Amino acid sequence: MAMKLYLDPGHGGKDSGAQGNGLQEKDIVLDIALKIRDILNSEYKNIDVKMSRTTDTFISLNQRTSEANAWGADYFLSIHCNSDDGTADGYEDYIYINISDSSQTGKYRDIIHKEVVKMNELHDRGEKKADYFVLRESAMPAMLSENGFIDSKHDAELMKNSDWRQKVARGHVNGLEKAFNLERKVSQIIYKVIAGSFKSKKNAEERVNELKSKGIESFIVTLTMSGELWYRVQAGAFTNKKNAENTLSQIKALGINDAYIITEDVSIKGAVHLTPEQMNQYVKSVNPDALSIADYYSEFGKYYGIRGDMAFAQSLLETNYFKFTGIVKKEQNNFAGIGATGPDNPGISFDTPKDGVLAQIQHLFAYATNDPLPNKYPLVDPRFDRVDRGSAPTWIDLNGKWAVPGDTYGQSILRIYDEMKNFSNKKVEKQGC
Structure with a gap:
């Protein structure tokens, strides 16, 4: 039987949520939640995700919990951002105030919290409790995560970055996987070793020649970002992660510090991510x-x-x-x-x-x-x-x-x-x- 997750991006529509640094909470949390959904749908078996909203629409708190309860969700996860007076920053999460830390809800939160803070590059403000409506009125275990302070310059700069929002989503997913023993789908992953990206083709060619002189074969891949042509040096693509890591270590041993590994699922079957x-x-x-x-x-x-x-x-x-x-x-x-x-x-x-x-x-x-x-x-x-x-x-x-x-x-x-x-x-x- 599929695990049923009710995923709740906070606020929406006329309710913008917290605001700061040119950002609105409703937009940030919707993007994170959509990324959580997409990762779960594309990478895991036997999980059914229902979202309170998938667009910029207003949904009342009562509508959210009533839908989750009627659906028979196994877990209620609400995604939010925080705000204060511009001086606070970091991540924290909440369960209902009257639930003990030793409860199943508390155990789920412990697991998810640990995984999120591994990924989000935010100060860990700890695990907390509150009398929030969605935590009180949901019939199933529930948690609300506050993913940074939107009025903090440090946190807001992270929020603006799609890669960071992806990391936050991944942290939540990793926590859900461990908490609910989710089973991964068999996917076709390749590990690409990137030995630098350059705007200058000449610089990319010099990097290729440098690697070749040390016995490491590489080639140039072009890609366009924001209308600009970039030259990426790739030193192999591997189905075995360990082999990719070994190649990366060889490259870094040469003093090339802008090398890294990117993963790519090359399966034809899977979820549609782009709208x-x-x-x-x-x-x-x-x-x-x-x-x-x-x-x-x-x-x-x-x-x-x-x-x-x-x-x-x-x-x-x-x-x-x-x-x-x-x-x-x-x-x-x-x-x-x-x-x-x-x-x-x-x-x-x-x-x-x-x-x-x-x-x-x-x-x-x-x-x-x-x-x-x-x-x-x-x-x-x-x-x-x-x-x-x-x-x-x-x-x-x-x-x-x-x-x-x-x-x-x-x-x-x-x-x-x-x-x-x-x-x-x-x-x-x-x-x-």
Whole structure:
């Protein structure tokens, strides 16, 4: 049976919550909560997450606890930020004032607290109790976390950073995993060793040459962040974390201190993280005349359990950002080159853009899994039954299958997806949330 988590981003709509340093609590906590939800949905088995709100809407305190109680939630987790007089800072969390520390609620809070403070870079203000409505009126164990002081310059600077909000979310998830013995999904993780990022290609080339002279192979990967081209030096990608750590140690032993490891889930199956708006905004930053069809990638991706935002990145690779400069033309509504083999065979045509996206998602489903195709939508991919089912659970596995020879086909999709994420994160930071 699935563990049922009621996740409550505080405030919303007309209730902004605490304010300070150009930030509003309702925005910060919603982003953290959404990140918690996405991590849980994409990385863990047997967990059902219901949120009090997923947008900037006002929900009363009574509505929140009544919904959680009626749903039969196993745990109520409320996400907040704090404020005082501008002098206080740090993290603290609360359980109901009349509950003992030795209770199950107290034990859950002990575990989660320890994991959050490992990640959040905030002063630990301790575990506390209060007579807050959501703690008092929830029928299940409940905790409220106060993730920094929004009127503290130090804490607010952290809050503005999407990577920090991701760390806070990860800390909560790590705590939930330990408290409720959550089981992780089997995922395809690769560990990339990054040996520096440079605005100057010459500097990146010098770093590659330096590593090569010491017997460490590396190469340059380009990426665009905030409209600027960067040159990232990558010294390998590993499925074994220990191997990545060994390479990182070799690099740091050379006095290169800006080296680090990034992890990447390369599974085709999984949660959709980017919103349709984020996807559309990104492609229009490259091609202002691009089609606005990201809604379909989000809708169908979520239904089939396919990473629809990565499928969108695949379509950008196949169509040159919807410019259609290759053999497949716009009027074909074929955004993934299905069936296209050359100038004499430009592939399949679909009646509508919606059908074209649906076919792409179904084609990815065929490659990623042996499961029967869910039947909510008709099968519109004419090549579905020609796929070697389950032969490509990762994007990299598509090399030589979706694209021939396509030795770096999957890696190119992942690169575009990374650029989309960086673009979206930068827009959020500019908006102050």
